[in-house]
Amino acid sequence: MDGMYIGLRHLHMTTVVLSGVFFLLRAVAFNAAGAGWPKARPVRMASYAIDTLLLVSAIALTVVTAQYPLADAWLTVKVALLIVYIGLGVVALRPALKKPVRLGASAAAVLVFAFIVTVARAHHPLGVFAG
Numbered sequence: 001m002d003g004m005y006i007g008l009r010h011l012h013m014t015t016v017v018l019s020g021v022f023f024l025l026r027a028v029a030f031n032a033a034g035a036g037w038p039k040a041r042p043v044r045m046a047s048y049a050i051d052t053l054l055l056v057s058a059i060a061l062t063v064v065t066a067q068y069p070l071a072d073a074w075l076t077v078k079v080a081l082l083i084v085y086i087g088l089g090v091v092a093l094r095p096a097l098k099k100p101v102r103l104g105a106s107a108a109a110v111l112v113f114a115f116i117v118t119v120a121r122a123h124h125p126l127g128v129f130a131g
Contacts, residue, residue, distance in 0.1 A: 009061065016120075088112060
């Protein structure tokens with residue numbers, strides 16, 4: 001089990017970084033530079049693939065560690081914040097919305113993402129504020 005846990009953990013952490021960096025690049029290119037490539041089908045598919053692998057590794061980790069949302073407060077917070085992050089990401093990359101709204105959503109999504117990482121590192125619902 002330890003070998004499986006370590007492999008899953010590394011996969012999860014790698015896809016977390018890839019997902020966050022990929023979102024940040026797309027949001028900056030689309031909202032600040034006005035580039036069209038962030039909305040291109042291959043780019044969106046790559047994003048979906050990374051995020052799917054991230055979700056699958058997260059679910060596998062919950063099973064392997066027997067730590068589950070609603071049973072473990074820090075995981076409950078991570079899942080709730082993930083839903084917020086996804087919603088902000090959708091707003092950030094929605095062309096029909098005004099640029100200030102997209103920029104605000106992008107910034108908020110990055111902050112939520114960073115807080116999710118602190119919750120995960122601390123294994124505490126308050127993350128960086130757990131003091």
